[in-house]
Amino acid sequence: MGLLQINSFAAGTWIAPDSSARPIENAATGEVMGQAGNASLDVARMLDHARTIGGPNLRKMTFHDRARMLKAVAAHLNTHKQALYDLSFATGATQSDHLIDVDGGIGTMFVFASKGRREMPDGHVYIDGEIEQLSRNGSFLGQHICTSMQGVAVHINAFNFPVWGMLEKLAPTLLAGVPAIVKPATATCYVTELAVRLMLESGLLPDGALQLVSGGLGTMLDQLTLQDVVSFTGSAQTALKLRSAPHILENSIRFVAEQDSLNASILGPDAAPGTPEFDLFIKEAQSEMTTKAGQKCTAIRRIIAPENHVSAVIDALSDRLSKTVIGDPNKAETRMGALVSNAQKRDVLAKAAIIGAEAEQVYGNKDFHEHKGAFLTPMLFHCATPDTANRVHDTEAFGPVSTVMGYRDIDHAIALVNRGQGSLVASVITHDPVVARNVALGAGAFHGRLYFNNRDSMKESTGHGSPLPHMVHGGPGRAGGGEELGGVRGVMHYMQRTAIQGSPDILTAIGGTWVDGAKEKPAPAHPFTRTFHEVEIGETIHTDPRSVSMDDIEHFAHFTGDTFYAHMDDAAAKRNPFFPGRVAHGYLLLSFAAGMFVEPNEGPVLANTGLDNLRFMKPVEAGDSIKVRLTVKKKTPRNEEYGEVRWHVTLTNQNAEKVAEYELLTMNAYTR
Secondary structure, eight states: OOOEEEOEEETTEEEOOOTTOEEEEOTTTOOEEEEEOOTTOOHHHHHHHIIIIIHHHHHTSOHHHHHHHHHHHHHHHHHTHHHHHHHHGGGTOOHHHHIIIIIHHHHHHHHHHHHHHHHSOSSSOEEOSOOEEOSSSSSSEEEEEEEEOSSOEEEEOOSSOTTHHHHHHHHHHHHHTOOEEEEOOGGGHHHHHHHHHHHHHTTOSOTTSEEEOSSOOTTGGGGOOTTOEEEEESOHHHHHHHHTOHHHHHTTOEEEEEOOOOOEEEEOTTOOTTSHHHHHHHHHHHHHHHGGGGOOTTOOOEEEEEGGGHHHHHHHHHHHHHTOOBSOTTSTTOSBOOOSOHHHHHHHHHHHHHHHTTSEEEEOOGGGGGSSSSOOOOEEEEESOTTTOOHHHHOOOSSSEEEEEEESSHHHHHHHHHTTSSEEEEEEEOSOHHHHHHHHHHHGGGEEEEEEEOTTTTTTOOOTTOOOTTSEEEESGGGOSEEEESTHHHHGGGEEEEEEEEOHHHHHHHHSSOOTTSOOEEOSSOGGGSOTTTSOTTEEEEOOOEEOOHHHHHHHHHHHOOOOHHHHOHHHHHHSTTOSSSOOOHHHHHHHHHHHHOOOSSSSEEEEEEEEEEEEOSOOOTTOEEEEEEEEEEEEEOSSSEEEEEEEEEEEETTSOEEEEEEEEEEEESOO
């Protein structure tokens, strides 16, 4: 079998490697298995193709269109994931590692597809935050919106997760309406190439939405503009070189970086040997050292334990590590495969030697170092002087290497964990909420994520080293100062936030959501008789008034059991600064309002699913009257049968003063 020829996909064409291609070795055997790279790639044409073809094609789609596209692409990858598994063994990864990379990446796409449909509008403008009142009478307002950037996202990914690393960036990028050029690390780019082929061959992505560079980027970064974004995962040294390039700085090009991280795990002072927390701590530490052979940006590099438990931690962890089966990643019994390459193996050994100058190696079999493939055993160190040591806090051996160190009290533990100078994640295994709060306050500013676990949550927890698409992934300082994922927050990295100012009608037209004070559209029929597609934003009805009597108040009080004094005792109510005397129940007013605007007959309105933003603004006394304004505020499709209508509901009294306001949610059928 010949060498794999890893292609690039540029401006709609697959391009083979040329004479400049770099060799790629099989991690388990050390043998060259393929090559990638083409120095003659027309990067200017790639950028132009993305900006003039891919971007417009994506921006024509709504957020919901793009979300449906992501879901379909994820489903397509899911049906072909065995091929990705089979190829990934050459990276040194085991079958359980594939589940993190392949299934994790596909799952991330599914999550962004779901969030796009549930949390973003079926339109092209994302509204960020509430209306800002910029004038006394509400004729001049402010609103923040986000719109798609009109350039291209260049994704530079690390070698350790060739599928997840691509998809976790690609999903929010495409959802934002921005095309992507993906540049995976050469060592594992053959897996990324297969995933890209699968996505392109599905026919689900519009032309220009996705391109691939297998090999070097050439001068691509020097041709970016203010509308482009670079998202980088890799070493701090490479990140610094790229982000400090004059062209990047001079044009203020967005550069999102996720880089080196000396992540730590703290064993709480309450988690003594014999407790569920101690056993959990050892299990998590062993998993983080051996999963992907320790080649995870979130892996535990520093194990911080109470000084009186350090020996117990070393003994328990060494015992658990000794049972880890290391070898051919293709074998079912293997629990830790090879590092990605012999070059990476040499780098890990060099970094481990630096750590070893300040710490004693207490576990690890050096005989494994001579294996032809890129295999290592886990290497566990003990640093007896963490306060005066430096290298254990600033040197990351990107492999199965970790260092145990002791702390005197929780403040000392916090000081040690912060010595990492900015990390992606720190974990705290404790059953003491006070310890958890102290760490959150003391270490939160140094970390992108804090993971707390104990006997109550461990059965359903996802693990120290698992970034989830719902939560932000990134960290300050050494970790790069960037941020990815985090649900819709991750989409915003590829959009521009803009403050808009104007009248209610202008803001309504821009945002596609009715703003109080904008023109109302008279309903041609009761809106509850009209389908989801028939009702229009701004469509409004006004009800006739209804009087509220003392009998109404007393009947509601006795019928519901709500005999709160403000409704039943006039003298007590008058002593309350909020009430003039006995007043109607707020929920009585809501009940009356529903009866005043409802259409009782069967029709397109299928269900009332909730109320949002309810406010009671002025008390209603016996003898007052109320009337209701019901306005279509927003429409959001939910599935193939019905969509959600958000109604703005205002109750006013006989003096036209607002007494209550809320948003009503209903599910409306598309057809009668």
